[in-house]
Amino acid sequence: MIALIAVLVLAVILFGIGFAVKALWWVALAVLVIWLLGFVFRAAEGGGRRRWYRW
Numbered sequence: 001m002i003a004l005i006a007v008l009v010l011a012v013i014l015f016g017i018g019f020a021v022k023a024l025w026w027v028a029l030a031v032l033v034i035w036l037l038g039f040v041f042r043a044a045e046g047g048g049r050r051r052w053y054r055w
Helices: 002-045
Strands: none
Touching: none
16 A cells, blocks of 8 residues: 555656656747847847847
């Protein structure tokens, strides 16, 4: 019985980690797309070599 509970707890933990990693990949992909769009839109404005970020 204890072994069954241990396996179930391990499965839940691994599922949670897998879900979190997959969600983080989607967030990273969205940030990358926004970052690249920032370069594209700044380049379309012209104005030399201005930086699109403020720092």
